[in-house]
Amino acid sequence: MSRRPDSPCIAMCSTGLGDDVCRGCGRTFLEVANWSTLDAAEREQVWQRLEQYWAQQGETAPWLR
Numbered sequence: 001m002s003r004r005p006d007s008p009c010i011a012m013c014s015t016g017l018g019d020d021v022c023r024g025c026g027r028t029f030l031e032v033a034n035w036s037t038l039d040a041a042e043r044e045q046v047w048q049r050l051e052q053y054w055a056q057q058g059e060t061a062p063w064l065r
Contacts, residue, residue, distance in 0.1 A: 008050055010062045026053045
């Protein structure tokens with residue numbers, strides 16, 4: 001997507017509260033924790049998974065709202 005920010009984070013992280021998947025952005029705990037060390041191909045995989053995840057929920061991705 002052309003409108004992607006640097007990170008899917010929307011500052012509503014719930015992984016720090018024990019959720020395996022963030023209620024804010026949809027990333028897993030490991031994706032959140034490792035985001036800054038992922039290379040471009042790994043980040044692209046996460047972005048694609050997140051776009052599919054939010055589409056399956058019938059919702060607009062949070063970073064596009």
